[in-house]
Amino acid sequence: MKFNVSAQMTYDVRSAGTLILNIHALRTPTQAVLEETLTVDPYLKVEELFAVNGENRIIRLEVPEKSIVQIAYEATVDNDFEVKNHTSREEIMVGKMDPAVLPYLYPSRYCQSDKLFRLANNLFGHIANPFEKVVTLANWINKNVEYRSGFSNAQTSAYDTVTEQAGVCRDFAHLGIALCRALTIPARYYTGYAYQLKPGDFHACFEAYIGDEWILFDATRLVPLNGLIKIATGRDAADTAIANIFGDILFTSMQVKCELADENFEPFYY
Amino acid sequence: MKFNVSAQMTYDVRSAGTLILNIHALRTPTQAVLEETLTVDPYLKVEELFAVNGENRIIRLEVPEKSIVQIAYEATVDNDFEVKNHTSREEIMVGKMDPAVLPYLYPSRYCQSDKLFRLANNLFGHIANPFEKVVTLANWINKNVEYRSGFSNAQTSAYDTVTEQAGVCRDFAHLGIALCRALTIPARYYTGYAYQLKPGDFHACFEAYIGDEWILFDATRLVPLNGLIKIATGRDAADTAIANIFGDILFTSMQVKCELADENFEPFYY
Amino acid sequence: MKFNVSAQMTYDVRSAGTLILNIHALRTPTQAVLEETLTVDPYLKVEELFAVNGENRIIRLEVPEKSIVQIAYEATVDNDFEVKNHTSREEIMVGKMDPAVLPYLYPSRYCQSDKLFRLANNLFGHIANPFEKVVTLANWINKNVEYRSGFSNAQTSAYDTVTEQAGVCRDFAHLGIALCRALTIPARYYTGYAYQLKPGDFHACFEAYIGDEWILFDATRLVPLNGLIKIATGRDAADTAIANIFGDILFTSMQVKCELADENFEPFYY
Amino acid sequence: MKFNVSAQMTYDVRSAGTLILNIHALRTPTQAVLEETLTVDPYLKVEELFAVNGENRIIRLEVPEKSIVQIAYEATVDNDFEVKNHTSREEIMVGKMDPAVLPYLYPSRYCQSDKLFRLANNLFGHIANPFEKVVTLANWINKNVEYRSGFSNAQTSAYDTVTEQAGVCRDFAHLGIALCRALTIPARYYTGYAYQLKPGDFHACFEAYIGDEWILFDATRLVPLNGLIKIATGRDAADTAIANIFGDILFTSMQVKCELADENFEPFYY
Known part of the structure; x- marks a missing residue:
């Protein structure tokens, strides 16, 4: 089943610091990232790293000076959820x-x-x-x-x-x-x-x-x-925080979306 | 500097269970395990695994039935501790x-x-x-x-x-x-x-x-x-417990030694 | 129903300090203290006070110097427990x-x-x-x-x-x-x-x-x-501690008894 | 030194319940309540009680039904604060x-x-x-x-x-x-x-x-x-809460004032 997901976040960076974000969809045998874009405004070098057992996709941004940083991530992801016994x-x-x-x-x-x-x-x-x-x-x-x-x-x-x-x-x-x-x-x-x-x-x-x-x-x-x-x-939220902030950086706003990009969704719960 | 280290542990296993022990000296660029022996009495199959980021050497013992299990580890280890500024x-x-x-x-x-x-x-x-x-x-x-x-x-x-x-x-x-x-x-x-x-x-x-x-x-x-x-x-003692016990197993005794197998030891502290 | 109760406690007083003990049977409309004795060896002045809302009977002992202090309390108490609906x-x-x-x-x-x-x-x-x-x-x-x-x-x-x-x-x-x-x-x-x-x-x-x-x-x-x-x-154990110790005083031993001084005891529980 | 103090509080009482408020100025040897008024709207019977060791002045209001309850306390208090060594x-x-x-x-x-x-x-x-x-x-x-x-x-x-x-x-x-x-x-x-x-x-x-x-x-x-x-x-805030609420009652607003009703105030701190 395909979904369009997106996250937009704004940070008020008061002086040089580092942001580590954990917002990318993971690539797994049952989850394919069909396409994705990441925009950072103003332009900043973004490192993509694999963290915590080398499995999670995180990005690291060094913000060199006072600024308002806007991050926008968008992806289309195919989630092959199989109902099993x-x-x-x-x-x-x-x-x-x-x-x-x-x-x-x-x-x-x-x-x-x-x-x-x-x-x-x-x-x-x-x-x-x-x-x-x-x-x-x-x-x-x-x-x-x-x-x-x-x-x-x-x-x-x-x-x-x-x-x-x-x-x-x-x-x-x-x-x-x-x-x-x-x-x-x-x-x-x-x-x-x-x-x-x-x-x-x-x-x-x-x-x-x-x-x-x-x-x-x-x-x-x-x-x-x-x-x-x-x-x-x-292991818990400490390992997988959406954002780890180092320095005098304030989170100011966020918008997160997940929309169906497919038909015939049948909700499943245990 | 060479040291002879040893650990002897006794467990009262009341019914089938699993022991995971973290007592082996690590092999690192600055620590060489020159020789080592592990004895388990009565004889049990011992798995040596690499745990927690694949770095620590642990052993896993499945104890199939009620018994008193004695574990003895001995090693000679060369620890190349360098005093640096x-x-x-x-x-x-x-x-x-x-x-x-x-x-x-x-x-x-x-x-x-x-x-x-x-x-x-x-x-x-x-x-x-x-x-x-x-x-x-x-x-x-x-x-x-x-x-x-x-x-x-x-x-x-x-x-x-x-x-x-x-x-x-x-x-x-x-x-x-x-x-x-x-x-x-x-x-x-x-x-x-x-x-x-x-x-x-x-x-x-x-x-x-x-x-x-x-x-x-x-x-x-x-x-x-x-x-x-x-x-x-x-990360802390939870990751590196000397023993993790699963089942109805009681720790009954332990003896741990570390002796100098070299000469001219000069104690160093910060 | 009558009971003989007793408490014997020993403290190793290493230097002058104060002991507050909460071991006396209370006098209430449904509990009569028929007789009681308190012995402190060596002899010390004992103050009997009413503590915590003026309701509990406590004793306060100032111990002037290093010593082994033995306290013995004995009482016969009639506890008029009434089984009610x-x-x-x-x-x-x-x-x-x-x-x-x-x-x-x-x-x-x-x-x-x-x-x-x-x-x-x-x-x-x-x-x-x-x-x-x-x-x-x-x-x-x-x-x-x-x-x-x-x-x-x-x-x-x-x-x-x-x-x-x-x-x-x-x-x-x-x-x-x-x-x-x-x-x-x-x-x-x-x-x-x-x-x-x-x-x-x-x-x-x-x-x-x-x-x-x-x-x-x-x-x-x-x-x-x-x-x-x-x-x-x-309110809780903080209010009613058997002993509050102020100073370098070690509790070393205790013996507590409660014996029936009557006949025909029928145990009652809810 | 004289002060005019006041507290106005509003509660949204959703069903019958009890409010206990601790807002009255205390009367002590060094604090005289020269005059005070308490208004409750709508009119409710107010019990004035002495709580916690019989020392604090509290009021208890039983609110019989759904209503918006407004409480206003005003007092002129003379606080005889003495600077001592x-x-x-x-x-x-x-x-x-x-x-x-x-x-x-x-x-x-x-x-x-x-x-x-x-x-x-x-x-x-x-x-x-x-x-x-x-x-x-x-x-x-x-x-x-x-x-x-x-x-x-x-x-x-x-x-x-x-x-x-x-x-x-x-x-x-x-x-x-x-x-x-x-x-x-x-x-x-x-x-x-x-x-x-x-x-x-x-x-x-x-x-x-x-x-x-x-x-x-x-x-x-x-x-x-x-x-x-x-x-x-x-003993701590548990004993002296401004309000203890029993029942489905919501605190909605509060205004607290303390104004000088005297001249020549010299602020004192240790």
Whole structure:
């Protein structure tokens, strides 16, 4: 299914500094970037780098002097989302896991799975099937955590959200990841463009590693899973921030879009 | 300088499970493993893997049934520690950093640098030279944090230690890393064998990335820097745990040694 | 029902300091102290004070010099525990509550009810009857929190326990209090002697204010409610610490007993 | 010195509920309420109560139905602030303190003095004179904590502020209290009207108990100490909230004023 995605961001650069942006659609076996353009005004040299395990596409801009910098990214992306029956996937024991996956079992800044061990096992430990386990915990988050803009902030972590029970997509994702890891299921943060997200914005959800494959989950249930365009994955939001700012640079505005460039979209959710 | 290092660990495995151990000396341009042996009793298949960015040497053991498992690692390692003048190193701007280094600027489970931003800059922001900045913050930790066994636990983080001001080597390292990152200096956790550490144990310290090189710091000042044998580096202790245990397995005992296998050791500290 | 209670404590006083102890049985309309003795060796002047709202009996000892101080308290106490039907009690609206009770609605050091608001209401908000609400939440704690010595420490609070789900009587009580307050039910910490507690120790539980009366609850279910002898109540453990130590004084040992001095004890639990 | 103080608050009451307000000027030996009026529109029965140790004047309003409630308080208050030399005050040992003061040594919801023990003693333990100790710590807060609206929220505590080093008057006060208690100096939260505070608002500062008297400190240094009109004191903001709301009631607006009703005001700060 094809989508046109775009992000426009404006920064007020008060003195020389560096911007690292994570807004490019990823190229993966199931996601093709058909075309894309990046415009930076005023003109600045843009480095495209591969970051965090060499997998995510990031851009780095050195801004040499005081200026208003406008960045515009546009792409047409074909997202080959396949609806599969995941309930037949078997749990993979740690002894058999690909070593590259092991770090996604460890606690991270916003996903303190070490602290959620008992809670996760008390709530979900009795579910044998790994896919059902993650579906159940995502539904539990959806039911118990209130989606509420402005409730949380950049420091809010899964340890907060599990008790305070309110937050935004980022918080829902962090809690999903922390619960998975506490259940010995590798899990990672996913940022992307999202079709039908209102108002338009970047979206965050998570992937759990079940039976040798990363499966996408969205505890917010705000958008169909087959309308997501992947930007990046990482241990949590610290790895995949849309923007990392170094220097006296203020974010001033942003506009994010994701529109269908195809026909016959059938929304899909678990 | 050559050292004989060894670690003996015993686990009471109550039912089938997996052990991941991070006890092998690393092979690096400045550290040569001259010989090493690993013994597991009873005999178990041992997988040697490269974990966390493919850099650390870890072993994975699947224990198929209830048993007492004894692991013994011994190695002779030549550590080519060079005393250099680091004060001439210049600060590298984020815009010029190797992308592989960027994740070591981000906050992690035990190093919440995002929360220490103002404190780090209030205390150390005025120091221009990057090496002196890190030496000063390590000395500040050494002066203000009391080394005290049993004060902290597996969940203690830099955010706790900066206020509670007591802990063990792990806590000193986490605080050093968090302060560096808050000052836009990449930093990572280091575990190793340590000559003259009493009682014998694994040791933790940290590396800061200054002028294109990772420089070793030890805020505890418990051992000479040239008596350290590197096992692993990572974002924090979550990446480099000596042991990750999956299943009903109890750690029962450990003995760690690091002895000089050379002559004329001159202890070195900053 | 009569009980003989006793507490023997030893302190290693390294230099002049002050001890405040909260070990005397309280005198209340339903608890009579029939006889009691307090011995301090070596002899020290003991002040008996009324602390925390003038209600708790505390003793204050100034220790003038280095010494080993032994304190022995013994009492025979008649605890008139009446089994009542509390389900007929109606919820008292805040607008009608005795003003002296209002502070027990506010969050305190170890009972951050402000952070548990959504969780408490999601879990228990649907229960109309106030007594059943508290019984249900106490049972929920009992089911989900593992009683485990050494898991928590002096800084552990309800906010930790609600997620980490392990702790001791103090943690069970703090969580019960925090949940009650989050549901607009005044609640306070209770310390006491406990018949049939093994091994012998001080015990902690909590009281909830339902229909103009403080009702006792024990989420640990370790001891019968009619075997408890009240020492003190307060906002949380900070108000009712068995000992507050000022100066270089080490606690070295303690022995606590509570024995039946009557016949025909019928254990009672909700 | 006489001041005219006023507070106007509007609440959108969506269904029957209770409001508890803490906006009346306190009557103390050094503060006389010369005249005051309270208007509630629409007319509602107002109970005036004494809360938190029977000392603070609070009002309780039961709002029986959906309505917009406007509350207006006006008073003329004479604040007899005496400039004294407090450096001659001696430290009072715990063994000699009035028992009513002891709870102000204990940690509370927003002032976790137990966690700041080492930090407080490392920074200020060497200062012998108790008044100078508190002046120094208040100046340290003023220097290191940035006054910044919107940085903190209702859950922010001294444990956060000591590291994050930004906040509003409430956070400055909580940190001052926590540091005092960690140094065995009783301390309490103070809310009041403040002359020359811009924009007009309620203000928060703290009192430390030095030499048998509560002395006022303001780590923000935003207003002169002799322009403060006391509303309430308590363990921290939890005890002295301007408003406690029970039910579906929204705060919609507030206007607070404090104007000089006298001549020849000489601003005073430590």
